Amino acid sequence: xxxxxxxxxxxxxxxxGAVRALAGVDLSVDTGACLGLVGHNGAGKSTLMAILxxxxxxxxxxxxxxxxxVTHGHAVTQxxxxxxxxxxxxxxxxxxxxxxxxxxxxxRALDGWGWRRRAAALIRDxxxxxFPGHGxxxxxxxxxxxxxxxxxxxxxRAFTVTDTPVRLVILDEPTSSLDAVVAGHLLxxxxxxxxxxxxxxxxxxLLGEVLxxxxxxxxxxxxxxxxxxxxxxxxxxxxxxxxxxxxxDDVDGAAAAAAATPATGDRSMGGTPVxxxxxxxxxxxxxxxxxxxxxxxxxxxxxxxxxTAMLVRLFEAARHPGVVNAGAMVxxxxxxxxxDRQSDxxxxxxxxxxxxxxxxxxxxxxxxxxxxxxxxxxAETWRTRIGIRTxxxxxxxxxxxxxxxxxxxxxxxxxxDAGVLLMDDPMRGVDVGTKQEVYGMLRAEAAKGRxxxxxxxxxxxxxxxxxxxxxxxxxxxxxxxxxAMTEDAVLHASFEARAA
Amino acid sequence: MSALARLAPPRLLRAxxxxxxxxxxxxxxFWLQPRTASYFGLNLLLNLSIPIALATIAQMFIxxxxxxxxxxxxYVSLTACIxxxxxxxxPALGVLALLxxxxxxxxxxxxxxxxxxxxxxxxxxxxxxWLGLAVLLLPTPGGQAPDWLRALxxxxxxxxxxxIVAAVVFALVVHVGLMRSAYGVVxxxxxxxxxxxxxxxxxxxxxxxxxxxxAGLFGVLAGMALVGLTTSADANIAxxxxxxxxxxxxxxxxxxxxxxxxxxxxVMGAMTLTLAGSFLSFLRLNPxxxxxxxxxxxxxxxxxxxxxxxAERRAP
Numbered sequence: 001x002x003x004x005x006x007x008x009x010x011x012x013x014x015x016x017g018a019v020r021a022l023a024g025v026d027l028s029v030d031t032g033a034c035l036g037l038v039g040h041n042g043a044g045k046s047t048l049m050a051i052l053x054x055x056x057x058x059x060x061x062x063x064x065x066x067x068x069x070v071t072h073g074h075a076v077t078q079x080x081x082x083x084x085x086x087x088x089x090x091x092x093x094x095x096x097x098x099x100x101x102x103x104x105x106x107x108r109a110l111d112g113w114g115w116r117r118r119a120a121a122l123i124r125d126x127x128x129x130x131f132p133g134h135g136x137x138x139x140x141x142x143x144x145x146x147x148x149x150x151x152x153x154x155x156x157r158a159f160t161v162t163d164t165p166v167r168l169v170i171l172d173e174p175t176s177s178l179d180a181v182v183a184g185h186l187l188x189x190x191x192x193x194x195x196x197x198x199x200x201x202x203x204x205x206l207l208g209e210v211l212x213x214x215x216x217x218x219x220x221x222x223x224x225x226x227x228x229x230x231x232x233x234x235x236x237x238x239x240x241x242x243x244x245x246x247x248x249d250d251v252d253g254a255a256a257a258a259a260a261t262p263a264t265g266d267r268s269m270g271g272t273p274v275x276x277x278x279x280x281x282x283x284x285x286x287x288x289x290x291x292x293x294x295x296x297x298x299x300x301x302x303x304x305x306x307x308t309a310m311l312v313r314l315f316e317a318a319r320h321p322g323v324v325n326a327g328a329m330v331x332x333x334x335x336x337x338x339x340d341r342q343s344d345x346x347x348x349x350x351x352x353x354x355x356x357x358x359x360x361x362x363x364x365x366x367x368x369x370x371x372x373x374x375x376x377x378x379a380e381t382w383r384t385r386i387g388i389r390t391x392x393x394x395x396x397x398x399x400x401x402x403x404x405x406x407x408x409x410x411x412x413x414x415x416x417d418a419g420v421l422l423m424d425d426p427m428r429g430v431d432v433g434t435k436q437e438v439y440g441m442l443r444a445e446a447a448k449g450r451x452x453x454x455x456x457x458x459x460x461x462x463x464x465x466x467x468x469x470x471x472x473x474x475x476x477x478x479x480x481x482x483x484a485m486t487e488d489a490v491l492h493a494s495f496e497a498r499a500a
Numbered sequence: 501m502s503a504l505a506r507l508a509p510p511r512l513l514r515a516x517x518x519x520x521x522x523x524x525x526x527x528x529x530f531w532l533q534p535r536t537a538s539y540f541g542l543n544l545l546l547n548l549s550i551p552i553a554l555a556t557i558a559q560m561f562i563x564x565x566x567x568x569x570x571x572x573x574x575y576v577s578l579t580a581c582i583x584x585x586x587x588x589x590x591p592a593l594g595v596l597a598l599l600x601x602x603x604x605x606x607x608x609x610x611x612x613x614x615x616x617x618x619x620x621x622x623x624x625x626x627x628x629x630w631l632g633l634a635v636l637l638l639p640t641p642g643g644q645a646p647d648w649l650r651a652l653x654x655x656x657x658x659x660x661x662x663x664i665v666a667a668v669v670f671a672l673v674v675h676v677g678l679m680r681s682a683y684g685v686v687x688x689x690x691x692x693x694x695x696x697x698x699x700x701x702x703x704x705x706x707x708x709x710x711x712x713x714x715a716g717l718f719g720v721l722a723g724m725a726l727v728g729l730t731t732s733a734d735a736n737i738a739x740x741x742x743x744x745x746x747x748x749x750x751x752x753x754x755x756x757x758x759x760x761x762x763x764x765x766x767v768m769g770a771m772t773l774t775l776a777g778s779f780l781s782f783l784r785l786n787p788x789x790x791x792x793x794x795x796x797x798x799x800x801x802x803x804x805x806x807x808x809x810x811a812e813r814r815a816p
Contacts, residue, residue, distance in 0.1 A: 053699075055699060075701075076698075076699055076700070076701045077701035080700075080701055086699075088699070092693065092695065092696035092699055093693065093696060094688070094689040094692030094693040094696055094697065094759065095692050095693065095758065096688060096689075096691065096692035096758050096759040096760050097685060097688060097689050097692060097759075101685045101688075101689070102689070104682055104685050104686075105685060105686060105689045105696070105697060105700050105702070106700045108701070110682060111682045111683075112682070115682045116680070143692075144511075
């Protein structure tokens with residue numbers, strides 16, 4: 001491992017609008033080594049890998065691959081020619097093609113007579129080597145395969161060789177859909193591949209996997225590399241510690257303020273919860289989500305582990321208040337605050353007023369028609385109450401900044417008759433000032449007796465919650481009270497090692 | 501699970517549905533009018549399905565990348581008018597004009613891709629352009645088919661009627677090109693998961709240019725075949741091809757999204773639709789009912805497919 005590094009990145013910067021996804025990252029990958037890369041959601045791992053694979057271009061920084069300077073004009077084809085392969089987190093197979101045809105899509109060299117036979121032989125050989133007993137035929141249509149098998153195909157495809165060698169394979173959450181036995185096969189293969197002089201970057205939320213497989217581990221947080229050591233220098237505890245925040249910054253004030261306003265309907269007083277639901281994917285085991293009136297309940301854990309699905313189920317259940325529907329019961333009407341504003345939130349062609357009033361139209365009716373004046377009044381009220389910065393509520397919603405659009409979505413929910421607010425990570429891409437205003441508003445609403453269920457990927461926001469449920473793989477794995485809620489506790493619950 | 505899916509009958513049933521529909525309607529016609537079950541009868545029955553099948557293949561190339569072509573009817577009308585006038589009178593000018601039509605189609609594909617425009621809007625707009633050009637070229641029905649084209653379309657090969665030979669040849673050529681060739685895989689992959697194809701280093705612009713140019717080419721062939729059969733042209737001659745071609749692709753097992761198309765199925769779908777018209781004439785139904793009855797046949801087949809799909813979802 002003393003040879004020159006295969007890949008060397010220095011000072012790589014990447015911005016998406018106002019968000020700095022990468023802030024001067026240095027990274028090197030040695031020939032014949034497996035590098036583990038860990039970090040919480042949004043730490044910048046996937047962005048960094050996309051830059052390495054040529055899918056995104058870095059704003060600043062240098063990049064060398066196999067001794068060549070590829071800082072400028074690095075693109076997918078060049079990355080492929082240099083032997084960089086990437087298994088992206090979201091599946092990048094064409095579901096309408098067969099396994100062999102998907103192999104062809106990756107390789108220009110599979111052309112001319114008999115390409116079909118060669119492609120089939122190529123992918124079959126790799127599948128046999130990596131996943132013995134895989135049960136996949138190269139002529140299977142990819143869309144018909146189970147998600148686990150699709151992932152196996154995608155991984156095997158990354159290791160196929162035609163005219164260019166494979167030097168470095170980036171595996172981004174490769175085992176997320178594989179069972180323990182198959183994942184074991186993959187990790188064993190990674191060790192063999194590395195022993196033969198290849199390099200691998202392994203990104204995984206399963207820390208045990210990374211600790212066992214990687215030679216060196218890099219920890220990222222907030223777009224920076226915060227630790228870079230030999231794997232033997234880490235253990236689970238130290239990894240989690242490195243991923244978490246070092247200093248508790250100024251959120252303590254806000255949290256203290258939140259603690260000062262106790263929930264109106266205290267759990268200890270008994271009674272019935274307003275919301276009660278068992279995660280659908282959890283089977284019989286696992287914990288049940290409960291929320292009382294006036295509580296702010298946080299849903300934590302890594303992204304895509306069942307939090308949004310839970311919110312959607314609660315929303316469905318709230319159509320029939322008080323009725324148990326598929327294991328979920330909500331006693332009051334609910335309103336949903338979407339996090340993905342553009343696709344689930346705003347009506348882009350409508351005015352601000354209409355965007356606010358859509359959830360409350362039944363209150364604005366007169367003989368079946370909407371009373372314009374009442375609609376404008378409602379919108380005006382909320383504009384002043386939560387400070388949407390606009391000269392007039394009749395302006396189009398897209399004239400607002402992202403944070404103010406989100407405020408309008410909050411206004412939509414708050415203006416309604418809903419007793420339960422379901423929030424799907426609503427602060428994505430919202431600036432700090434707006435966030436503080438909204439936090440205050442939420443506390444006030446909770447104090448008035450509304451129940452808030454809040455999925456957030458930001459640790460700081462969990463400090464505003466009375467209760468936090470941590471999700472993993474579709475189930476609730478921890479139920480933390482405000483007193484027990486620490487970043488460490490949430491991280492530990494989110495990153496449980498695969499059961500040995 | 502994959503072994504089960506492979507053995508499960510729904511998948512096979514769905515693949516066979518276009519062939520079964522075609523056989524069913526053909527059998528019904530033979531039963532109603534036994535004299536059609538002859539060389540001459542089949543020739544008459546299937547003659548007009550050749551241009552429709554070609555237009556359906558053109559439409560299939562567009563559906564392959566999740567777009568929809570609402571201009572194919574107007575386009576086939578225009579190419580038919582060019583064939584009946586310029587190609588007959590001044591062949592060089594005719595060939596040049598038809599080539600330009602193909603180039604224009606490819607340019608339309610590039611525009612749709614580069615500006616990320618909805619294909620429905622662009623092609624709907626272009627359909628009026630094609631139609632306007634056709635009217636300018638041939639204000640009143642007329643023109644004449646070139647003799648060689650007339651001779652080709654009335655060819656009498658031994659044993660098998662010409663329309664069947666033509667249908668088999670076109671279906672097989674396109675099947676090999678799109679379903680079996682190495683670049684055909686990339687073209688279909690771009691309909692299934694464009695991002696994946698782009699990340700593998702392929703140009704989506706190139707893909708769209710190719711598919712739209714192919715659609716333009718088959719549109720030209722459809723116009724020529726139509727004039728070869730009817731011997732003269734008219735600016736409105738093929739307007740109904742737009743909906744017929746979409747119906748043909750869907751009837752042939754294609755889907756509106758996801759790059760799931762089948763050239764052999766599309767040709768069979770086009771033939772089924774043509775035969776449906778004849779079938780209704782043999783029933784002595786009022787011609788006014790024909791369009792509606794064709795729709796009913798389409799609904800019947802699609803309902804069958806929906807049933808098969810539902811069975812397939814329940815299977816695993």
